[in-house]
Amino acid sequence: MSNGVENTLTSKSQLLPPRPQKLVVAIALFIFTVGSVLLSKYGWRQSVLFLIGGLLGVSLYNSSFGFASAYRKLLLNRDVRGIYAQLVMLAIATVLFAPVLAAGKAFGQEVAGAIAPVSISGAIGAFIFGIGMQLGGACGCGTLYTIGGGSYTMLITLITFCLGAFWASLTRYLWAGLPKAEPIVLGETLGWTGAVVLQLGILLLLAGGLWLWSKNSKSASAEHPSPTRSGFLFGSWSVFTGAIALAVLNWLTLLISGEPWRITWGFALWTAKIATMFGWNSSTSKFWDGDTALSNSVFADVTSVMNLGIILGALLAAALAGKLTPQTQVSPSKILATVIGGLIMGYGAFTAFGCNVSAFFSGIASTSIHGWVWIVCALLGTAIGIKLRPLFSLPN
Secondary structure, three states: OHHHHHHHHHHHHHHOOOOOOHHHHHHHHHHHHHHHHHHHHHOHHHHHHHHHHHHHHHHHHHHOOOOHHHHHHHHHHOOOHHHHHHHHHHHHHHHHHHHHHHHOEEOOEEOOOOOOOEEHHHHHHHHHHHHHHHHHOOOHHHHHHHHHOOEOOHHHHHHHHHHHHHHHHHOHHHHOOOOEEOOOEHHHHHOHHHHHHHHHHHHHHHHHHHHHHHOOOOOOOOOOOOOOOOOOOOOOOOHHHHHHHHHHHHHHHHHHHOOOOOOHHHHHHHHHHHHHHOOOOHHHOOOOOOOHHHOOOHHHOHHHHHHHHHHHHHHHHHHHOOOOOOEOOOOHHHHHHHHHHHHHHHHHHHHOOOOHHHHHHHHHHOOEHHHHHHHHHHHHHHHHHHHHHHHHOOOO
16 A cells, blocks of 8 residues: 555655746846846946847747747648747737838837848858758757757867857958849838738748648657746746747847847857967957957957847756756767757858848838848758768767
């Protein structure tokens, strides 16, 4: 009888959700509070953007919102759930961005979308980035929020991503002679109402096409998630809740900073600043020569502050869910894949005018054609990256 009771108690305890890690929660909230106050030195916008970055980290972690994994599931298993979420995210962001970009101003400052030329170099960069995502194990924002969530092996991806982005900045002149077209913004070409209608129609057609393509797949098999604590802050969100949150937070970023959410610039800037500490002369680079960002504090940079906020927000979310467990399992083959993946992700993102966030998400939300070109080329690279993963003993 006693054995039966013990077994029952054990099974019940295994079903209980983990408790919040209160010390980590307190530390994260303290850093957010103190950080927001200190950042006010650079203006109220920096404080608000730091908090928005934190909310992005919470949203990414709680919804497990992945770009790299969603593309892999799409191509391998015809699992379209992650892609549907991205389509929802893009649709909401398109609607929210259009009035702001049409007005051209918000809170007394000029506002501009994520706009870039349609170029051969951008297409090559996106293709390379797609390969790197699959080898490095995450995209730009995925790298940040998984580090915050306890996957400290992703620090290798972050470091090499930074190095790759900086490397691309130093060799950007090599791509300057390749063919390119001037930026094409549908909102400016067709009018913002027409651009929104057209993009929503394209997104709807993509959703329908994906449904037809995937309806006979086995990707809808039931999954059994581990127990989670109930409540908006303590539990797992659906990927669609995450999509809505990301769209709204990107819109808030546009309103407050005057530009959409981006990731890669911060990585390149961090590396450039560290390089100057070791004696690198920025005047030797056509790209960095005269850039005031190098002389200013890193905390004056919008992207840097938001990137740090994402890591801290994911840390807070993981601690609230009681799931902050350091993960450091590595193997030589995984380290090699991570190093290669991070380097080519960084190089590709900088060459393609951004990663999955600034080029794809923010670009399409801004109705810039380069965002659509980016995702096509990145998916082609993803297909190659999936083929390469087994060479490094990475599961598909």
